[in-house]
Amino acid sequence: xxxxxxxxxxxxxxxxxxxxRFDFIGLSVGAVIPDLFIPFFYVLPxxxxxxxxxxxxxxxxxxFDFVLALIAALYVVPKVIRYFKRTxxxxxxxxxxxxxxxEQRGSLLVIACSILIGTTSHVLLDILYHGGSxxxxxxxxxxxxxxxxxxxxxxxxGTILLAFVHLAYVYWWKMxx
Ligand SMILES: [Zn+2]
Numbered sequence: 001x002x003x004x005x006x007x008x009x010x011x012x013x014x015x016x017x018x019x020x021r022f023d024f025i026g027l028s029v030g031a032v033i034p035d036l037f038i039p040f041f042y043v044l045p046x047x048x049x050x051x052x053x054x055x056x057x058x059x060x061x062x063x064f065d066f067v068l069a070l071i072a073a074l075y076v077v078p079k080v081i082r083y084f085k086r087t088x089x090x091x092x093x094x095x096x097x098x099x100x101x102x103e104q105r106g107s108l109l110v111i112a113c114s115i116l117i118g119t120t121s122h123v124l125l126d127i128l129y130h131g132g133s134x135x136x137x138x139x140x141x142x143x144x145x146x147x148x149x150x151x152x153x154x155x156x157x158g159t160i161l162l163a164f165v166h167l168a169y170v171y172w173w174k175m176x177x
Pocket of ligand 1: 034035056122126
């Protein structure tokens with residue numbers, strides 16, 4: 001997998017370009033949620049394979065990942081951001097691209113679409129990072145031939161890392177200071 005948070009680099013440009021058309025929290029939560037639940041599957045009495053299918057397939061992106069992301073984007077993450085906003089004067093606790101992400105929330109439809117863009121982008125991007133991705137389950141796993149070719153690994157990990165660092169630095173860290 002690409003490091004979980006780096007998946008945001010794929011969806012943040014949408015919010016940067018059209019902040020009224022997308023929901024920042026929905027995009028971000030959707031982009032990271034497929035990975036966030038994998039650790040739980042290791043401690044719960046389920047096998048890894050069904051866990052990867054349910055979190056890393058398009059079917060999962062529209063069902064399991066979507067429902068959990070919707071709950072998180074509506075009820076959990078806003079509470080956390082609101083806490084930062086209340087307790088610290090630093091706008092980096094609640095602003096991205098100079099926009100207050102609590103004030104600039106989309107309608108329920110915009111939030112739902114933003115989440116689906118996030119979850120779908122995650123499972124599609126992960127094709128590049130896994131030897132076998134269950135993205136089109138129940139069709140056979142997609143085997144990406146370049147996986148495990150070192151220059152390719154460095155290229156894909158480096159690209160997403162640089163994109164994430166650039167966006168986070170310019171639109172979150174610097175704009176909020
Ligand atoms: Zn993943």
